[in-house]
Amino acid sequence: MVVLVSGSGTNLQALLDRLNFVPGAPARVVRVLASRPGIGALERAERAGVPTAVLPRAAFGEREGPGSSLCRALLGELELARAGLVVLAGFLLRVPGPVVRAYRGRIINIHPALLPGFGGPGMYGRRVHAAVLDAGARVTGVTVHFVDEEYDRGPIIAQWPVPVWEDDDEESLAARVLEVEHRLLPEVVVAFARGEVRLGDGGCRWERPWFAGSRFAFEGVGEGHPSPCGSATSEG
Numbered sequence: 001m002v003v004l005v006s007g008s009g010t011n012l013q014a015l016l017d018r019l020n021f022v023p024g025a026p027a028r029v030v031r032v033l034a035s036r037p038g039i040g041a042l043e044r045a046e047r048a049g050v051p052t053a054v055l056p057r058a059a060f061g062e063r064e065g066p067g068s069s070l071c072r073a074l075l076g077e078l079e080l081a082r083a084g085l086v087v088l089a090g091f092l093l094r095v096p097g098p099v100v101r102a103y104r105g106r107i108i109n110i111h112p113a114l115l116p117g118f119g120g121p122g123m124y125g126r127r128v129h130a131a132v133l134d135a136g137a138r139v140t141g142v143t144v145h146f147v148d149e150e151y152d153r154g155p156i157i158a159q160w161p162v163p164v165w166e167d168d169d170e171e172s173l174a175a176r177v178l179e180v181e182h183r184l185l186p187e188v189v190v191a192f193a194r195g196e197v198r199l200g201d202g203g204c205r206w207e208r209p210w211f212a213g214s215r216f217a218f219e220g221v222g223e224g225h226p227s228p229c230g231s232a233t234s235e236g
């Protein structure tokens with residue numbers, strides 16, 4: 001698989017740890033493409049011995065589309081790597097339409113909220129968690145979905161809820177959600193590599209029940225807090 005990154009790369013690390021150093025793993029990261037140089041994700045890839053490339057920035061005024069430098073570079077890199085799966089792991093650029101079409105059903109994205117809520121253009125990083133807190137939501141979570149031409153709108157593959165505590169701030173919430181991201185993303189990639197999940201005509205198709213098996217019991221996430229309602233129970 002090829003992983004596209006723009007940031008610190010902790011999700012990339014979760015994939016590397018789960019797949020690249022495990023004999024018999026059903027997939028592995030073969031190339032990492034970054035939207036900018038000098039980011040932590042590139043260091044992680046290099047430490048793991050995975051080849052990397054930095055994608056060209058769109059020239060000022062350049063239009064998105066088949067001829068854009070980003071589009072040509074992405075198509076070239078993905079073909080070179082013979083990518084069976086493309087994972088957007090904190091990739092902040094819009095994937096050009098021709099790339100989405102060429103890899104439809106083989107590009108997935110991870111989003112740190114329960115889509116379709118708290119997604120779309122401009123909803124990334126801490127902004128997502130700030131919006132969740134502003135809305136007073138009691139539950140947020142993680143979504144992994146197939147990528148289509150719209151931001152955060154493609155068919156959902158898997159979601160996992162994460163509680164919001166009353167004393168959460170953006171940082172504490174982001175940390176709790178990220179912990180689940182690091183578990184859910186490798187699970188979905190492994191399932192995809194094993195042919196257990198695919199994009200069908202009507203959306204995502206699972207070959208077996210998603211919750212089957214104990215591997216989806218995410219024990220320990222958010223442990224140590226009094227109740228799912230924050231301080232509400234103690235206040236009566």
Ligand code: GRF
Binds near residue numbers: 008009010091181
């Ligand atoms: C994650 O929260 C991911 O859901 C979002 O961007 C963040 C990337 O974090 N799309 P990292 O670079 O994997 O640490």
